[in-house]
Amino acid sequence: MGTVFSLDVRGGEPAAVRAAVDDVVAGLHRVDEVFSTYREDSQVSRLQRGELTVEECDPEVAEVLALAAEAERLSNGWFSTSYGGRLDPTGIVKGWAVERAARQLAAVPGVSGVSVNGGGDVQSLGVPGSQRPWRVGVSDPLRPGGLAAVISAAGLDELAVATSGTAERGAHIVDPRTGRSAVTDLVAVTVVGPRLTWADCWATAAFAMGSREGLAWLESLPDVEALLITAGDEVRCTGGLAARLG
Incomplete structure (x- = not known):
């Protein structure tokens, strides 16, 4: 997946936790082997070339493609896994x-x-300690090293924070309507919700939409809050984001 992962686990018997961490790390490497579009021998690359069917791939491929189809439906096509006829x-x-x-x-x-932090996108579950919630810092895309916000999981069993933008990887987000890099007034969209699978999709879709349409759409989604930063250093937020800051 071309990024760095970090794992923070609290509690549990040490040997059992170590074994689970080993399984998770092996699983992440397997995900890269199956889904990487940069590997000629990955199942996704072979699926794209017509060398495999979905049924011949690992079950996770069908699972991810089904989730992606749902994300495309819910975003009115602004999230897509098909660009220029290629599966990605x-x-x-x-x-x-x-x-x-x-x-x-x-x-x-x-x-x-x-x-668990994967390239700055975070999924937290439970609590790190008594009376202590997980807290996630959101990088300021216009001020390297600074924070735009700190998101708190206080009162929540599940918290996901995902950011899409141009600060780290340049103009890599595609406008599904054109198949080219999205041209918007945004430099970053951070989405907060219970599940990172969806938060990551929604951040990508909202970035492609632009600040006005993206913010309105994010406001319509249940259990979702967001922070949008424009190239003009304007910060726009969903109405309930303030309750998640801390």
Whole structure:
């Protein structure tokens, strides 16, 4: 997936946690082997070339493609895994993989809290300690090293924070209508919700929409809050975001 992952697990018997971490790391490597569009031998690359059917791929491929189809439907086509006739599910794979890893670790007996960070997108479950919520810093795309906000999981069992933008990877987000890089007034969209699979998709879709349409659409989604930053250094937020800051 071309990014760095970090795992934070609280509680649980050490040997069981270590074994679960080993399984998660192996699973993340397997996700890259299956879904990478940069590997000629990946199942997704072979699926794109017509060498495999979905039924011949690992079951996770059908699962991810079904989730992507739902994201495309809910975003009115602004999220898509098809660009110029080519299959590219990378826009959903990372969030899905991080969320799956977090849930796998949280299932270890005795574990009270988990936070998994994949390239700056975070899925947290449970709590890190007594009376302490997970907190996630959101980088300021216009001020390297600074924070635009800190998101708190206080009162929540699940918190996902995903950011899409141009600060780290340049103009990599595609406008599904044109198949070319999205041209909008935004430099970053951060979406907060319970599940990273969806938060990651919604951040990508809203960025492609632009600040006005993107904010209105995000406001319409249940259990979703967002922070949008424009190239003109204007900050726009959904109405309930303030309750998640801390």
